[in-house]
Amino acid sequence: MNLDALFAMFKEARRLSGHTDFVVIGSLSILGLEQSFEIPDTMTLSNDVDCFTQADPGRIFDLLKSLGENSPYHEKSGYFLDPVSPDLPTLPEGWHDRLIKVERDGLRAWFLDPNDAALSKYARGEPRDRRWIKAGILAGVVSMPIVKSRVGSTSFFDADEEQRARALIEEDRAWFEFVKDSRSDASPGNSKSPQ
Numbered sequence: 765m766n767l768d769a770l771f772a773m774f775k776e777a778r779r780l781s782g783h784t785d786f787v788v789i790g791s792l793s794i795l796g797l798e799q800s801f802e803i804p805d806t807m808t809l810s811n812d813v814d815c816f817t818q819a820d821p822g823r824i825f826d827l828l829k830s831l832g833e834n835s836p837y838h839e840k841s842g843y844f845l846d847p848v849s850p851d852l853p854t855l856p857e858g859w860h861d862r863l864i865k866v867e868r869d870g871l872r873a874w875f876l877d878p879n880d881a882a883l884s885k886y887a888r889g890e891p892r893d894r895r896w897i898k899a900g901i902l903a904g905v906v907s908m909p910i911v912k913s914r915v916g917s918t919s920f921f922d923a924d925e926e927q928r929a930r931a932l933i934e935e936d937r938a939w940f941e942f943v944k945d946s947r948s949d950a951s952p953g954n955s956k957s958p959q
Contacts, residue, residue: 765808767798769843771868773813776837777827777845778871783817786824787863787874789853789881790814790846791896796864796875797905806899812846818874821850854887854921854929855880856914879910883918886911886929894932901940908937 774786788795791810794803812833816824824847831837831845838844855876862877876884878900885893900906912933920926 774871785818785872786815787818788815789876793876793881804899804903811843814846814848853884857917878905882906886932
């Protein structure tokens with residue numbers, strides 16, 4: 765999935781709904797940065813676009829039959845719209861103010877900040893979410909200090925979800941420290957002698 769495919773879908777969504785502003789959450793929210801850096805393939809493997817219409821979030825569900833899973837659009841393009849409510853994901857305070865806007869042909873796509881998307885993924889904790897997060901950390905678009913700083917302002921579903929997310933964040937922080945240390949040890953000119 766890339767921005768061209770996404771905007772082709774939103775063009776069809778505009779034709780069907782009249783809406784011009786779409787908020788993308790989930791894995792494909794990383795496409796908001798496509799014009800700024802080369803996104804790792806691991807972060808764009810999804811074929812479902814989790815989104816809602818900005819002005820009237822409930823209206824997105826009207827598009828399910830035409831653009832949703834197993835629709836003619838899905839069968840033709842390989843991608844489908846996965847309508848969601850803005851209340852679905854676990855997100856930190858201020859997420860709406862950090863949306864990344866990309867405009868094309870009178871359409872506006874608003875994408876979650878990668879750190880906010882990562883927090884939502886930590887709350888869910890699925891293996892595919894962890895792969896996305898780790899790819900983002902290695903690419904430098906997910907920052908463990910920023911993610912950690914936003915945990916306190918995140919509205920988790922319950923205490924168990926928060927505890928699980930905090931544990932996964934700490935696990936990935938330790939993993940990334942190990943990766944950084946390994947890279948440092950292996951870099952040319954490193955004066956550390958093997959023990």
